[in-house]
Amino acid sequence: MSAAQLTSDLARQVVERTMSVIGHNVNVMDPHGIILASGHDDRIGAVHEGALLAAQQDRVVEIARSEALALRGVQPGINLPLRSHGQLVGVVGITGEPDQVRVLGDLIRVTAELMVDQARAAESRQWRYREREEFVGHAAAGRLAPRELAEWAAGLGIDLETPRRATVIAPATRTQAHTEALRGLQRDLVQVRGILVGRVEPQELVVFSPAGRSRGPNQDAAALLHAAEGRLRHATGRAFTGSATFEQAYLTARDTLTVTGLIDSSGGAYDFDDVPLLALVRGMGEGxxxxxxxxxxxxxxxxxxxxxxxxxxxxxxxxxxxxxxxxxxxxxxxxxxxxxxxxxxxxxxxxxxxxxxxxxxxxxxxxxxxx
Structure with missing residues (x-):
């Protein structure tokens, strides 16, 4: 979410949270004075002239009962500009005589601006997650030229010289419950620091972890996988470094998962070193x-x-x-x-x-x- 956006959903959250505390009606308007959310639902979508003035002049606008009669869609109250990262994003208004609600103005404004900033930060995190997932999918599938790979990795802060292993995860069966388990695991894994998560195939999840002394993904990711035991199968490949890290690590993990599924239907966790010959031959057997x-x-x-x-x-x-x-x-x-x-x-x-x-x-x- 950019700093210049204030959605109706976020405006509604501001109204609900603040009204539960102050006992006065609260309106949230966009920079054009249009009411996005209000304690009075019939006012949503109307233009609030007091808020429009507050936005245009970037100042607090107080409206007494006598002044409200001369303005369209306005009740007595106080209207305060909302800012996020220095940009005007909207106006918050408190209904009541200014002398009575003025003391609440800064409290409501700070609360609303904190909520806007939190929403913006959350959206920014989601964007970074999606960008990294897209990079992982393309890199693991070998769809990126070396220069494109290097530039994209640098933009995301990914060091290609860090040795990494891939772990490929798939549902133990094609049932909806096991497929949902894979989706839930993905939501949890993107929160784990130090790993990269993405998909190459719709029914497979690939996780890249820095290659340590132990086999498999890092400790936090391994704990999440253990919690999903019985619903998911997974296999870890060899460690690689350099521009071919993602593709080679993914292929060794994918082929390990494939061949272990053929020789052991019980599922579970496997490593490339458990079946190195089969995993390597799997990648060479076509034709x-x-x-x-x-x-x-x-x-x-x-x-x-x-x-x-x-x-x-x-x-x-x-x-x-x-x-x-x-x-x-x-x-x-x-x-x-x-x-x-x-x-x-x-x-x-x-x-x-x-x-x-x-x-x-x-x-x-x-x-x-x-x-």
Whole structure:
């Protein structure tokens, strides 16, 4: 809100707050003398000649009962100019005989001017939040040329040489409650000092935090994320610095969130260092090469109606290709795991005792997830 604005809503707040204290009718007018808010609703929209005179001459105008009869839309009272940052923004008027309400004039004016300044400061903060969110969205998506990025960052006071990590946050499910949780988190996060918040995708929130010794976002942001546990999933990428900070940090976080969602449907918090190979390959898997590598996994997924073979392979990989350890995790006999691995080999054409083949199948869900 610029210093030259006084909205009807703010004028109404001034009237309500001051009238509850002084016991007299209060009017708030714009610089043209038009009544924006009043204790008498039927006067709203009318021109107050006393207020118009106060605004034009930038002085206090007192009107006695005898003088009010000669003016249009005027009752006895006192009218005082309102200023914000040195500019006239309107007039506040108190109804009553001047001798009775004069002592209240400066009190009401100071109260009204404080409210105008507070509203202006709040609007300025909201503008800065929106500007930063827009910058984050464009920078993370790689839509800014280096010079444009540097100039915009400098204008916002953002140091591109500060190492930063990105944390990408998404609803755990597509339900309205989880989507609302994401919106609520965004409203809270923009208040946290030291971080930058924005969106690249409608259903994702990205938070950039200075890279410290601990993984994940800073302490305040982490506390807000913990409070939303169960409703939101999030993953943190690698730290980067320089002109490519935002794009690279975002991509590593986004790909980490994507691949962990494929291998663990329980949700939760993840870090790039938990799945570095999968996260990196996720970003390189598009195109016909990725299609070829994903084919064995797709054959397995189509043939495994119960999900039993996929779960067995997951346990086998998680336990370092040990059939015995996988059997223990699945609570089945070791020979059952060996049978299932053989069946996986028949479906995919890959050998589960051959590391390159195991790696090929391991990468399958990541490479095939975009199709």
């Amino acid at each position: 016909w090469r990725g299609d070829l590598l994903a084919e064995p996994w797709q054959r397995l997924a189509e043939a495994d109606r119960s999900g039993e073979l996929v779960a067995t392979f997951g346990a086998y990989v998680q336990h370092n290709a040990s059939a015995t350890a996988a059997a223990g995790a699945l609570h089945v006999h070791r020979n059952t795991v060996r049978y299932r691995l053989a069946r996986i080999g028949e479906i995919t054409g890959l050998r589960m005792d051959h590391l390159p083949d195991v790696l090929t199948l391991y990468l399958g869900p990541v490479l095939g997830s975009g199709r």
